[in-house]
Amino acid sequence: MKFDLRNNKDFLAGLLFILIGGLAVVIAREYPMGFVARMGPGYFPTVLGGLLILLGLYVMIRGLYSGAKVQGGWGGKPLALIALSIVLFGFFMDRLGMVPALVAMFFAAALAGREFRFKEVLLLTVLMSAFAVGVFIYGLKLPYWLFIGF
Amino acid sequence: MDILDHLMLGFSVAFSLENLAYCFIGVLLGTLVGVLPGVGPLVTIAMLLPITFALPAVPALIMLAGIYYGAQYGGSTTSILVNLPGETASAVTCFDGYQMARQGRAGPALAIAAIASFFAGCVGVLLIALAGPLLGEWALLFGAAEYFSLMLMGLVASAVLTQGDVVKGLAMVVLGLLIGIVGTDVNSGLARYTFGVPELSDGVGFTVLAVGLFAVAEIAANLERKEAREVYTSKITGLMPSGRDLKDSSWPVVRGTAVGAIFGVLPGAGPALSSFATYMLEKKVAKDPSRFGKGAIEGVAAPEAANNAAAQTSFIPMLTLGIPTSATMAIMLGALTMQGIEPGPQVMISKPELFWGVIASMWIGNLLLVILNLPLVGVWVKLLRVPYRWLFPSIIMFCCIGIFSVNNNPVDVYLCAMVGVLGYILVKLECEPAPLILGYVLGPLMEEYLRRALLISRGDPSVFFTRPISLAFMIATVFVLAVMIAPAVRGKREA
Secondary structure, three states: OOOOHHHEHHHHHHHHHHHHHHHHHHHHOOOOOEEOOEEOOOHHHHHHHHHHHHHHHHHHHHHHHHOOEOOOOOOHHHHHHHHHHHHHHHHHHHHOOHHHHHHHHHHHHHHOOOOOOHHHHHHHHHHHHHHHHHHHHHHOOOOOOOOOOO | OHHHHHHHHHHHHHOOHHHHHHHHHHHHHHHHHHHOOOOOHHHHHHHHHHHHOOOOHHHHHHHHHHHHHHHHHHHHHHHHHHOOOOOHHHHHHHHHHHHHHHOOOHHHHHHHHHHHHHHHHHHHHHHHHHHHHHHHHHHOOOOHHHHHHHHHHHHHHHHHHOOOOHHHHHHHHHHHHHHHHOEEOOOOOOEEOOOOOHHHHHOOOHHHHHHHHHHHHHHHHHHHOOOOOOOOOOOOOOOOOOHHHHHHHHHHHHHHHHHHHHHHHOOOOHHHHHHHHHHHHHHHHOOOHHHOOOOOOHHHHHHHHHHHHHHHHOHHHHHHHOOOOOHHHHHHHHHHHHOOOOOOOHHHHHOHHHHHHHHHHHHHHHHHHHHHHHHHHHHHHHHHOOOHHHHHHHHHHHHHHHHHHHHOOHHHHHHHHHHHHHHHHHHHOOOOHHHHHHHHHHHHHHHHHHHHHHHHOOOOOOHHHHOHHHHHHHHHHHHHHHHHHOHHHHHHHHO
């Protein structure tokens, strides 16, 4: 048995499946189960959740024996920045308009890359935003603000 | 002849100026985006999907199909010129295609890829036209039990045949089914797994899931890899293959088409497995197998024919039975559902112009690929030089705007970021996302059929084993599972 569980890909995958399956079963307890001939809304999800737990257990135990590692480690920073850039877009799109949303999105996303060159990112932002505004707002006539109120 | 009438109808639809234009735009956009390094067909389709929502069903599907094979062909171009496959299906093309490019024969390699794809595409379209109605008529006999068994078979097969671990594949299918259940239950009106978020009462949006899993997760994973690119572009002079090239590749193209056509209809196999299988086959039948991997033209022609034939025939189960066999087909099916069309055998009867129009336009699309790509190679080559650090923020931009535009709701965008994080974790843990999206698409239907079948049989589960067609699907499912458990096969899969 190997004990580096944080990088054990099968152990973690199994754990993830068990957690999601368990959550599904627990939540489904609030839904009427019904019976086989007349299934309630809780029946199918409970079966699926149980199945996911079983499959997860198998994968997890196998991971304990094989000890196979996650390849390349965990890259938290690019992932977090990409996710952030998307969230920022949604947040500003609704409140400030498309241009601020795109500026925030581009800068956050570009920070996730290997190199960050300010001038290049600025140019990319300007060009792509102009393109997006041209295509989506003037071309396809989507009803979005450019800036707040416009 | 029925088929002639149908094809005539199809071509009259496809040749309308509007549809022709959408086919052209689809193929062009698909190739344009597909050629970009690190952007595979799935990312391309997921990203461009929202654009088609504004269109009526026929042009939308025509355009999506165009994007699909455009992206696939674009992927081959990247494989040949940069040795950087956008997806597994074109990984095989790298072996010999890139070597040909290094020997200064990039032109013939690209041309033979286009010609092989075109031939395979023509055969594929013909097969759809022949097999579609037969399969569709047969499927009209299906009741709830048959559909449930068929879906079960499809999902199990997809988990077994997709690359990667089988048990994880099955778990991903179940996870997909669970995600598919999120939303309001049709029978009871109860909102399930919505966590109090009103936006979730319609379920997890299809675009949100596709873009999050395939585009966002893919970008995050790509950013960790080292960017190593060598573009062999200086020597693209003669585009046309010589007579000998054509002669050498004619039989491989035919064999590749045959293998691809069969693999295309198998759930989970699709283009990727078929191109590997034909490559192996060509190596076996070749007089001098040592040439492979060193720039043998057969090594480009056969897999390209195979993956295109598979791409075409994978439309058969999707259009006639409503069963997607690959992640791409799941996206197509989702797009169809978003257009308000319930996929299944009745589509062919109730919407013949859709079914046959799409088929005819596939043929036109394949022709457009040949016409478009040979002269545009120079443009694609320039695109190949665009650095990834400019590309990925732009891809995210299209994804964001696309998702936002579906419901004009920021919650969808937040959800997509969450799905992206989940997708990244799954990629790192080597869990294939393709079975998940198949499960997601089939989830609600499967539950509905299960409930209905057991309601009719008054709770007697033997209904799945006493009706002959359903029994056949069940036997096939057990067979697929048995093959998976057989240790010899498992050993091979890991190799």
